Amino acid sequence: MTNQGGERRDLAAMLAPLVRSLIAAELPVLAAHGISMWGYAVLSTLDDSPVRTQTALAEAIGADKTRIIGTLDELQQSGLIARDPDPDDRRARLLSITPNGRKARRSARAAIQANEDRLLAQLSPADRRAFLRAVQILSTLPPEDLAES
Amino acid sequence: MTNQGGERRDLAAMLAPLVRSLIAAELPVLAAHGISMWGYAVLSTLDDSPVRTQTALAEAIGADKTRIIGTLDELQQSGLIARDPDPDDRRARLLSITPNGRKARRSARAAIQANEDRLLAQLSPADRRAFLRAVQILSTLPPEDLAES
Numbered sequence: 001m002t003n004q005g006g007e008r009r010d011l012a013a014m015l016a017p018l019v020r021s022l023i024a025a026e027l028p029v030l031a032a033h034g035i036s037m038w039g040y041a042v043l044s045t046l047d048d049s050p051v052r053t054q055t056a057l058a059e060a061i062g063a064d065k066t067r068i069i070g071t072l073d074e075l076q077q078s079g080l081i082a083r084d085p086d087p088d089d090r091r092a093r094l095l096s097i098t099p100n101g102r103k104a105r106r107s108a109r110a111a112i113q114a115n116e117d118r119l120l121a122q123l124s125p126a127d128r129r130a131f132l133r134a135v136q137i138l139s140t141l142p143p144e145d146l147a148e149s
Numbered sequence: 150m151t152n153q154g155g156e157r158r159d160l161a162a163m164l165a166p167l168v169r170s171l172i173a174a175e176l177p178v179l180a181a182h183g184i185s186m187w188g189y190a191v192l193s194t195l196d197d198s199p200v201r202t203q204t205a206l207a208e209a210i211g212a213d214k215t216r217i218i219g220t221l222d223e224l225q226q227s228g229l230i231a232r233d234p235d236p237d238d239r240r241a242r243l244l245s246i247t248p249n250g251r252k253a254r255r256s257a258r259a260a261i262q263a264n265e266d267r268l269l270a271q272l273s274p275a276d277r278r279a280f281l282r283a284v285q286i287l288s289t290l291p292p293e294d295l296a297e298s
Contacts, residue, residue, distance in 0.1 A: 008281060009288075010261055010265065013193070016168050112161075127283050131279060132157060133276055134272050135167075136158075137276075138167055138271065139163035
């Protein structure tokens, strides 16, 4: 049904190299902001969503909980996030983004998205809007919708 | 320019989980065909393009040359590819896909794309066409177009 007019390549085979190139293009932007890729994922999540515990944060970014400890230490030492004791559970600490963290994240995002916009300019305006709409829909489907039935 | 009507998430942040889900959905299909992910990449390349040397094949699928040796051995043992001496260079061997290899690849691809079509059915027909057109354009841009200028 999507294949009128001839064969197409598999979606994963087309998208995987594109994602690798997009990530490679992010690295110098993040390095210029003194943020790692995982650090950027953490700052983005804390800036956008009400996640406050390390467990919920790890889940939101799809990382192992122990894997992000070093990233959180770095971000805290750079003054980009704060970790405060949870008043409801003294053994736990609540995460939050600092004003400097928000500034760093938004500056990095502006540079990353300016680069992406340059890439998307290869598409017609109508295709660009449809592509972004499609990516937003497909990226928010539950994983079970992607598995074979 | 692509951001009318509010903020959007970074492209890589939206596409990376989608690619992971698409690849995860391919694994049981490939397992049912007795092909590994790298084996599928090799068969697809040999079925679609005139690549004949191991060096050119490795480059085409973005793999290290030594990494695909085991994959080529497996595919040859399964009768899915052939490796014949190069008449122009007796030290080299030329790769080709066998009729059984072509059959396995095309059967796996049909199942993978049927699954992708089910996913793409979440989009309106116009968005689906635009999305596939956009992915085809973006995935064939040279990598330097993706880097920051």
